[in-house]
Amino acid sequence: xxxxxxxxxxxxxxxxxxxxxxxxxxxxxxxxxxTNVLYKLYQQLQARWRAERxxxxxxxxxxxxxxxxxxxxxxxxxxxxxxxxxxxxxxxVAIMWLGPFVPRVAVNHPSTVKAILTTTEPKDEFLxxxxxxxxxxxxxxxxxQKWFRNRRLLTPGFHFDILRPxxxxxxxxxxxxxxxWSNLCELSSSRSYSIEMFENLSLMTLDSLLKCxxxxxxxxxxxxxxxxxxxxVYALSHLISERSRFVPYHSDIIYNLSISGYKFRKALRAVxxxxxxxxxxxxxxxxxxxxxxxxxKYIDFLDILLSAKDEDGHxxxxxxxxxxxxxxxxxxxxxxxxxxxxxLYNLAKYPEHQQKCQDEIDTLLAKTRKKDIEWEDLSKLSxxxxxxxxxxxxxxxxxxxxxxxxxxxxxPDGRAIPAGYNVLxxxxxxxxxxxxxxxxxxFDPSRFLPENSKSRSPYAYVPFSAGPRNCIGQNFAMNEMKxxxxxxxxxxxxxxxxxxxxxxxxxxxxxxxxxxxxxVTPRNR
Numbered sequence: 001x002x003x004x005x006x007x008x009x010x011x012x013x014x015x016x017x018x019x020x021x022x023x024x025x026x027x028x029x030x031x032x033x034x035t036n037v038l039y040k041l042y043q044q045l046q047a048r049w050r051a052e053r054x055x056x057x058x059x060x061x062x063x064x065x066x067x068x069x070x071x072x073x074x075x076x077x078x079x080x081x082x083x084x085x086x087x088x089x090x091x092x093v094a095i096m097w098l099g100p101f102v103p104r105v106a107v108n109h110p111s112t113v114k115a116i117l118t119t120t121e122p123k124d125e126f127l128x129x130x131x132x133x134x135x136x137x138x139x140x141x142x143x144x145q146k147w148f149r150n151r152r153l154l155t156p157g158f159h160f161d162i163l164r165p166x167x168x169x170x171x172x173x174x175x176x177x178x179x180x181w182s183n184l185c186e187l188s189s190s191r192s193y194s195i196e197m198f199e200n201l202s203l204m205t206l207d208s209l210l211k212c213x214x215x216x217x218x219x220x221x222x223x224x225x226x227x228x229x230x231x232x233v234y235a236l237s238h239l240i241s242e243r244s245r246f247v248p249y250h251s252d253i254i255y256n257l258s259i260s261g262y263k264f265r266k267a268l269r270a271v272x273x274x275x276x277x278x279x280x281x282x283x284x285x286x287x288x289x290x291x292x293x294x295x296x297k298y299i300d301f302l303d304i305l306l307s308a309k310d311e312d313g314h315x316x317x318x319x320x321x322x323x324x325x326x327x328x329x330x331x332x333x334x335x336x337x338x339x340x341x342x343x344l345y346n347l348a349k350y351p352e353h354q355q356k357c358q359d360e361i362d363t364l365l366a367k368t369r370k371k372d373i374e375w376e377d378l379s380k381l382s383x384x385x386x387x388x389x390x391x392x393x394x395x396x397x398x399x400x401x402x403x404x405x406x407x408x409x410x411x412p413d414g415r416a417i418p419a420g421y422n423v424l425x426x427x428x429x430x431x432x433x434x435x436x437x438x439x440x441x442x443f444d445p446s447r448f449l450p451e452n453s454k455s456r457s458p459y460a461y462v463p464f465s466a467g468p469r470n471c472i473g474q475n476f477a478m479n480e481m482k483x484x485x486x487x488x489x490x491x492x493x494x495x496x497x498x499x500x501x502x503x504x505x506x507x508x509x510x511x512x513x514x515x516x517x518x519x520v521t522p523r524n525r
Contacts, residue, residue, distance in 0.1 A: 044101040051103045057415045058105060060095040068097025075245060076513070077503040080399075080428070084441060087429035091436075093411060096424070104402075104422050108429035110436060110457035111412045116403055116423050117459065117467035120147070124402035124422045130240055131330070133268060136319065138327030139472060149310055151472065154324065157304035158472055163479060164375045165298035166212050170483040171372040173208040176221045177201070178491050181520050192521035194497050197341035198511060201484070205336045206230055208480060209329055213301040214278050232270035237334055239264045241507035275322045282306065301328055328473065335397045336477045338509040339463075340484050341516045342395035343388055345502065347485070348494035348518045350443050357384045358523075361486045371490075373483045381482050384489075386445035388481050392463040394443055397509045399428035401465060427462060428510075436460050492520040 063069050073079065073096070090096075092109030107113050122143030135141055139150055156162070177200055184193040203221045210216045220230045239260055243249040255261040282302055305324055309315050316324070347354040360383045365371065373381075402424050409417045417423065432440045437447070437460070446452060464471035471477070488494075497519055502512035 048101050048103075051421070054418045055095055055103060055105065055421070058093055058095050058417070059090075060097075061090065063097050066100055068099050068102075070098060072096075073098070075505050075507075077505075080504045080506070083426075083429055084432040087426075087433045087440075088435045090426075090429065091433055092413075093415070104424045105417055106424045106426050106429075108426040108433055110430070110459040113425055113430055113462065113466075114457070114459040115409060115411050116425060117462065117465060117469070119403070119409070120468050121403040121405055121407075121409075121423075122147075124404045126422065127244075127402050130243055133264075134236055134240070134271065135327045135330060136323035138323040140327050140331060147469075150316070150320065150324065153308035153310060153316065154304070154472060156308075157301060158475060160475075162299055162304065163476060166476070167373065167375045167378070167479060167483060169208055169211045169298075170480045171487065173204050173211070173221070174484045174487045176207070177204045178487060180221065181492065182522060185520065185522055192519050194500075194517050195520050197344055197516040197518055198337055199515075201340045201344075202234075202334065202337040203230075204484070205333050205340075205480070206233065209332050211300075212476075213325060213328060215300045215302075216278070228270055229274040232267040232274075233329065233333065235263065235267040236271060237330075237508065239267065244508065271326065272322060275325050276318070278302070279306075279318060279321050279325070301325070331471070332473055332477065334509045336480055338397035338511060339388075339392055339395075339477070340481055342397075342510070343391035343481065343485060344488060344494060345496065345516050345518055346391045346395065346443055347387060347489070348496045351495070353387055353443070353445060354489065354494060357387055357485070358489045360384060361490050364486075365490060371487075373486050377486075378479055378482050381486055383445070384482060384485055385478075386448045388478070388485060389448045389461075389463075390443060390445040393431045393437075393447070393461060394441070395504075395510060396427050396431055396463050398463075399426070399506050399510055401425050401427065425462070425465075431461065431463075491523060493523055495519045495521070 061069065061072075064071060072083070087108055090106060090108060092112040093105060093107050096104045096106045098104060107116060120143075123141055128141050132141055137146060139147065139154065142150065180200075181193065181195060184195070185191055207218055207221050210218045210220070218227050218230060220227050226234075242260060243255060243264075249255045249258065249260065255264075279302065283306065286306065302321075302325065305316055305321050307315075347357065360381060364377055364380055365373075368374070368377065402422055404422050405417060405419050407419050409423070411417070430436065434440050459466055464474035464477070495518070497517040500514060500517045502516045503514050505511055505513045
């Protein structure tokens with residue numbers, strides 16, 4: 001009898017044991033997750049206590065127990081204006097807490113900015129890590145020996161002899177944009193038209209970059225349907241801006257599972273695929289010709305990369321080529337468009353300075369009897385250059401940059417920042433610091449006259465960063481800006497659209513949440 005029941009008893013016990021195991025497994029998982037959360041919290045608290053101790057000598061403005069200083073760092077016009085007017089309160093150095101656990105050492109005085117920018121410390125992984133899937137180990141993000149090597153290889157690509165023929169490309173691309181504006185004005189009953197600067201100038205700088213990097217004619221300014229590469233570059237810039245603003249997306253796991261993460265990967269494949277394809281096509285063309293000289297009137301950026309060799313005779317790998325191409329596209333696109341947009345807006349806002357620029361440009365072009373700005377003309381646009389510099393000061397395209405300290409840093413006053421902490425170089429606050437600049441919120445190009453700037457620290461004005469990790473393409477950008485401003489002011493009078501004042505936001509570069517609108521009117525000359 002018992003033998004007959006034994007299999008059934010064993011089955012019942014097995015079922016109960018399995019149910020017990022199932023419940024025990026979930027209990028174990030719950031306890032493990034809860035323990036992990038507690039451990040992470042403990043680690044964060046330990047890091048906070050360590051930061052409180054290590055950075056005790058550095059001033060810390062009053063902060064909220066949970067949000068830290070995030071209430072001062074909102075990404076809107078009011079917050080950015082408040083930081084500008086109060087920047088002297090946080091000078092030369094201050095601790096800013098991004099929430100309860102993330103401290104950042106912020107510097108906004110020439111003495112403290114110099115202390116960090118004269119080093120070769122790498123970029124902050126937290127902020128720049130979001131760009132790494134796109135830019136890889138290009139110059140913007142790479143560090144150590146790789147950065148030293150590639151910086152040395154790429155520097156010849158920005159020699160004056162290389163940059164000289166690009167001026168004609170700038171002229172052609174700007175003319176395409178201005179012709180569009182002329183057509184819009186002709187269709188308007190008032191003979192003027194309200195133009196959103198950033199969108200138009202962004203397309204113009206993309207057009208220019210594709211020609212200067214790849215020698216590719218994109219027609220992106222005039223084509224009705226957007227080039228897939230162009231739309232993907234736009235998408236990546238937008239998605240990275242979105243991710244930087246939305247805290248949950250800072251987690252790679254959450255972001256990769258989101259719709260935005262899917263869109264980012266799709267755009268990334270398109271951009272990397274395009275770059276890789278053009279690189280391989282160029283390599284094939286060079287092999288067929290049997291030399292490394294381009295069959296064009298100018299040497300583009302890809303030519304420079306392909307011909308670069310280190311002291312051992314080694315060039316860049318395909319991955320390194322793609323990383324540097326993508327980096328140059330990113331750094332030379334939105335940043336230059338931002339700088340140009342704010343410059344034209346400022347000149348529209350201050351007509352007395354606009355008129356001086358126009359007089360200078362009209363006189364120059366009357367002498368040359370040409371419509372294009374040539375290489376030799378760039379040095380003659382002295383007042384226009386002053387206005388561009390002042391606009392970059394008052395509305396810098398990159399409001400802040402950051403470094404991660406790999407070794408301790410001693411500030412000029414003797415205070416030390418231990419290794420492992422991130423330092424924010426608050427360029428916007430530096431350029432608006434009343435301890436450094438008189439009437440810092442006033443648009444005054446005369447600040448950059450030689451007699452007014454000779455005693456100023458070179459680290460008081462860093463629109464392209466400074467030191468060994470400064471922007472390698474700053475001459476490229478400044479030349480393009482001079483051509484664009486000069487050609488625009490020669491053809492149009494600019495005035496602000498008072499009903500649509502721009503509202504600043506920091507989305508990787510300085511933009512406006514409601515656009516940067518300027519009224520353009522063809523000049524009667």
